[in-house]
Amino acid sequence: xxxxxxxxxxxxxxxxxxxxxxxxxxxxxxxxxxxxxxxxxxxxxxxxxxxxxxxxxxxxxxxxxxxxxxxxxxxxxxxxxxxxxxxxxxxxxxxxxxxxxxxxxxxxxxxxxxxxxxxxxxxxxxxxxxxxxxxxxxxxxxxxxxxxxxxxxxxxxxxxxxxxxxxxxxxxxxxxxxxxxxxxxxxxxxxxxxxxxxxxxxxxxxxxxxxxxxxxxxxxxxxxxxxxxxxxxxxxxxxxxxxxxxxxxxxxxxxxxxxxxxxxxxxxxxxxxxxxxxxxxxxxxxxxxxxxxxxxxxxxxxxx
Numbered sequence: 001x002x003x004x005x006x007x008x009x010x011x012x013x014x015x016x017x018x019x020x021x022x023x024x025x026x027x028x029x030x031x032x033x034x035x036x037x038x039x040x041x042x043x044x045x046x047x048x049x050x051x052x053x054x055x056x057x058x059x060x061x062x063x064x065x066x067x068x069x070x071x072x073x074x075x076x077x078x079x080x081x082x083x084x085x086x087x088x089x090x091x092x093x094x095x096x097x098x099x100x101x102x103x104x105x106x107x108x109x110x111x112x113x114x115x116x117x118x119x120x121x122x123x124x125x126x127x128x129x130x131x132x133x134x135x136x137x138x139x140x141x142x143x144x145x146x147x148x149x150x151x152x153x154x155x156x157x158x159x160x161x162x163x164x165x166x167x168x169x170x171x172x173x174x175x176x177x178x179x180x181x182x183x184x185x186x187x188x189x190x191x192x193x194x195x196x197x198x199x200x201x202x203x204x205x206x207x208x209x210x211x212x213x214x215x216x217x218x219x220x221x222x223x224x225x226x227x228x229x230x231x232x233x234x235x236x237x238x239x240x241x242x243x244x245x246x247x248x249x250x251x252x253x254x255x256x257x258x259x260x261x262x263x264x265x266x267x268x269x270x271x272x273x274x275x276x277x278x279x280x281x282x283x284x285x286x287x288x289x290x291x292x293x294x295x296x297x298x299x300x301x302x303x304x
Contacts (some may be wrong), residue, residue, distance in 0.1 A: 009209050018055070018072055020095030020118065026068045027089040029218050029241055030059040033066040034082040045079045047132035048102075048114055055100065056137060062144065065138050065244040066210060076102025078114040078127035088116075088123060095119060112223040123171045138244055140235050143204035143226040145176050149196040151216040157183050157192035158213045170209035171248050175226070177202045186250075196225075205230045215243050 027046070033042035040062065047058045055072035058065070059082070090097060095118040103113040103124075116123040162170050164185055175182040176198050184191045186206070205227050216223075219238045226235045230252060236243040 013257060017097050018070060018100055020092045020098050023098055023100070023116075024089045024092040026057050027085060027092070028087055029068050029243075030066045031082055031085060031089070032214055032218060033061055033064045033243070034059045035061040042079070042128075042130045043127055045081050045130070045132070046078075046085060048078045048080060050074045050076050050100075050102065052091070060133070060135060063246045064214075065135055065242075067135070067139070067242045069240045072100060074101060076112055076114075076271065078102055079130055079132055080111045080114055080125045081128060084125050085243075091121075092116075092118070094119060135231075138233060139242060140226065140228060140233055140244070141184070143200070143228050143235065145198065145200035145228075146224055146226045147176050147181055147196040147198045148222060148224055149181060149194065151219050151221060153194045154181075154183075155213065155216045157194050158209055158216065160192055161185050161190045162209055162213070167265045168210075168235070172205050172209045172212055173204065173206050173250075174212075175204045176225075177204070181225075203227050205234060206250050207234065207245060208248055210218070211245050215245060220242060242250075 021161070030046050034046065038044075043060050043062065045059075047056075049056045049058070050072055053071060053073055055070045055074070057070075058066065058067045060066070096117075099115075099117040101115045112127045114125045114127060115304060151215070158172065161172055161183060164170075169200050171186050173186060174183045177197070179195060180193050181196045181198070182191060182193045215236050219241065221238065223236050223238045226237070230247060231249055232253055233244045233246055255297075
């Protein structure tokens with residue numbers, strides 16, 4: 001199809017062009033943070049919302065929330081199961097550009113279809129029936145400390161501490177002070193210091209090592225890491241991408257003082273710790289989302 005005809009067709013059908021690589025990377029940044037449990041089906045979906053010149057993709061698993069925004073001049077909303085999208089991200093990397101649009105099913109906006117056209121293939125997903133929770137209140141509006149750091153250096157530090165852990169869960173204490181972030185295992189078996197540009201007051205927080213490593217992979221390059229205190233959600237931001245992670249509680253963060261963590265609390269399971277956090281009420285609102293119907297499988301149609 002000639003470019004001029006494709007452009008006219010896109011205008012008439014409320015379609016907008018997005019770079020294939022750009023959309024593929026956006027999907028790669030939200031798909032890892034969808035829920036895996038069948039008891040939380042809404043959180044097994046990626047929420048696509050387009051309006052006011054932006055396309056927002058959001059996902060959450062009850063302990064982490066990922067949000068990425070792209071420029072896009074269409075309007076619509078669709079809740080798409082992550083299994084339908086899993087194999088598409090790599091395919092979109094090969095497309096020079098894609099056309100994204102929404103198609104209503106009847107008069108209701110619930111269950112709208114998401115359509116992605118590349119040069120050769122049309123993908124169409126019937127959206128799940130359900131309501132993605134209001135996640136905006138989970139994103140910290142103000143923080144006390146922000147560190148600008150290299151995710152590659154941070155990833156190496158996390159890997160070195162993981163090697164010392166005997167269990168699958170390996171909590172890491174992060175101390176932000178001066179021009180460095182110090183990462184320490186709670187049992188004091190390992191400690192790594194990496195440089196960072198830090199603004200604000202001294203901060204300390206404990207994060208599950210697997211969550212921290214996943215955050216570094218999703219962000220890539222340089223990232224801003226912001227925190228309020230040891231018991232509030234932390235925020236990673238870079239290039240229109242936001243990732244919120246719930247911390248693990250220690251005796252110090254519970255008391256709000258300088259008390260040392262008790263030995264028996266040194267290696268808690270992340271789920272147990274998160275449930276005790278003050279922000280758990282907000283997280284539970286995300287977890288208890290309405291159950292949607294299963295999405296249909298995507299349709300592939302060759303485009304002439």
